[in-house]
Amino acid sequence: MVESDRTRAGSENRILKKLVIIPAYNEEKSILNLFRELREQAPDFDIIAVNDGSEDGTLRLCRENGIPVLDLAVNLGIGGAMQTGYRYAALNGYEIAVQVDGDGQHDPTFLREMLKKLLSENADMVIGSRFLEGKGYQSTALRRWGIRYLSGLIRLVTGIRITDPTSGFRMVNRRLIERFASDYPQDYPEPESVAGLLRQGGKAVEIPVRMRERGSGSSSIGPGASIYYPLKMTAAILLERMRRQ
Amino acid sequence: MSIRLKVFLFTVWFLIFLLLLRTVKRKKADIRFVLPWLLLDIALAGVTAFPGILSAFCRMFGIETPSNMLFFFALVFLGMIVFSLSLSLSRQNAEIRELTQRLALREQEERKAEQRQKPEHGPDREPKGEKSKGEKLP
Numbered sequence: 001m002v003e004s005d006r007t008r009a010g011s012e013n014r015i016l017k018k019l020v021i022i023p024a025y026n027e028e029k030s031i032l033n034l035f036r037e038l039r040e041q042a043p044d045f046d047i048i049a050v051n052d053g054s055e056d057g058t059l060r061l062c063r064e065n066g067i068p069v070l071d072l073a074v075n076l077g078i079g080g081a082m083q084t085g086y087r088y089a090a091l092n093g094y095e096i097a098v099q100v101d102g103d104g105q106h107d108p109t110f111l112r113e114m115l116k117k118l119l120s121e122n123a124d125m126v127i128g129s130r131f132l133e134g135k136g137y138q139s140t141a142l143r144r145w146g147i148r149y150l151s152g153l154i155r156l157v158t159g160i161r162i163t164d165p166t167s168g169f170r171m172v173n174r175r176l177i178e179r180f181a182s183d184y185p186q187d188y189p190e191p192e193s194v195a196g197l198l199r200q201g202g203k204a205v206e207i208p209v210r211m212r213e214r215g216s217g218s219s220s221i222g223p224g225a226s227i228y229y230p231l232k233m234t235a236a237i238l239l240e241r242m243r244r245q
Numbered sequence: 246m247s248i249r250l251k252v253f254l255f256t257v258w259f260l261i262f263l264l265l266l267r268t269v270k271r272k273k274a275d276i277r278f279v280l281p282w283l284l285l286d287i288a289l290a291g292v293t294a295f296p297g298i299l300s301a302f303c304r305m306f307g308i309e310t311p312s313n314m315l316f317f318f319a320l321v322f323l324g325m326i327v328f329s330l331s332l333s334l335s336r337q338n339a340e341i342r343e344l345t346q347r348l349a350l351r352e353q354e355e356r357k358a359e360q361r362q363k364p365e366h367g368p369d370r371e372p373k374g375e376k377s378k379g380e381k382l383p
Contacts, residue, residue, distance in 0.1 A: 050349075068357070070349040076342055084346045091350065186342075 018115070019094040021085030022049040023078055023168075024102030028057040031102050035065055038100070041108040048088050049102070052081040058102070078168070079186035090181035098171035105137070106169040110209045114171045117207050124176050124202040127162065127194070128169035128209035136210025146230055150191045153234060157241050158198035163206060165191040176202070185236065188229060192236045199241060246296050258290040278333075281326050 020038060024031055031049070038047060049067050051059045053075030062069040070084050082099060089097040098114065100106045106128065114126045130138055131147075138144060143166075150165050168190055172180065176197065185192040197204055265283050268274045292298055299311040308314040 068353060070353050072345050072349050074341065074345055076345055080342050080346070083342075084349055087346060088350060088353070 016096055017092075017094045018045045018096040018098070019085075019089050019092075020045045020047045020098055020100050020108075020111075021082065021089065022047065022100055022102050023052060023081040023085065024049055024054065024058050024062075025052040025075065025081070026054045026056045026058060027102035027104075028054075028061055030104040031058060031061055032065065034100070034102065034104050034108075035067055037108045042111045045098070045111065046094070048085055050081045050085050052076060052078075077187055079184055079189040082189065083180060083184040086177050086180040086184065089177045094177060095174045096171060097177050099168050101168050105212050107210060107212060110169070110207070111171075113207055117205060118171055118173060121203070121205050123205045124173050125194070125197060125204040126171045127164060127167050127204060127206045128211070129162075129164035129167055129206040130209065130211050131163040132206055132208035135208070137213045142226065146226075149230060150233055150237075153237055154191065154195050154198070157195060157237055160198050160204070162194055162198075162204060165194050167211075169209060169211070188233060188236075191233050192240060195237045196240050246293075251293060254293045255290065258286055258293065262286050262290075278330075281322075281329075285322065 020042065022031070022034065027034075035047070038045065047067055049058075049062045049069040051062065051069050051071045053072050059069060059071055070088060072081060072084060076084070085099070086097060096115065096118065098111060100108060100111075110128055114128060117123065118126045130136060131144075139147070147164065147166050151162055154165055155161050166188075170190070180193070185196075194204055262283070265279050265286065269276050269279050299314065303309070303311050303314050306314065308317070
């Protein structure tokens, strides 16, 4: 077990410390299954769960199964939860960190491919995209439309095409771990953080993944947010462009 | 303005003044946040005492009627107060986030250290910190 925590990576023969960050809000129905999958599919990754103020048994399940967990006393939302995970990764010297949502929509079998892509392309971020091959759960029509709009906006601002900027299934290198640990957008952080990365000359690449429909729990984007979300994202991405030139 | 109206208005401003002071005294609100409201109250009392101020200001800004001017300045003033609250709220939001994250990270550190000190202790303990993750998965 101790040996398998370390992996020879690429041709460099270097040992990489890798971490799976699992943001979890009320995921008691799906999280055990996810732990089991991670153990089978990615035994060389350490795991940290971030319990985002769940009201159900998420925390207890993590503790009972020996999964190290960062327990947030109050609900911070996905941005604050992921930032906590990145802070943990930064503090503990991890060189690779990957977000795998606690609801089970991200399939750990893709972690290997993502890692390979990150190393071979020397990228800062690898995003698992639902739309590159169009397989698996494709989200609702309304959301697809919104994602296409965001994708276009990011292309307009940065000149680079990201097909699935809202995907939370993303792996980052040490440089981004450190940056995200100190500064990460709070609500709906995914598109904003990609846009920021690209505009500052970072490299983000995508690989095709199949996502699953969430087994349980609810999306962080509620029905009332369907108007607010695109407006906020537009403002955030455009403002991002003006900031820290 | 009739004497009757003046007396009525002064009574209202005075009562509001007392109410504001009381909240500060009882520490229900910070003086820093109550001060703008106190100043507004005093200004209103001043206008009630000397209504001529209003028409003078109107001429100064070229506004036709005093009531229009009042609406305009009330909007600006209230807008300023609300916006300062937005700033304050954002700052506190960031502070709460920082505290919550630090607490979570520290608690996890302590737990890990504790478990290292007492190995093989109870069914839900992990003997070697996070290295043994998931060994008891179903």
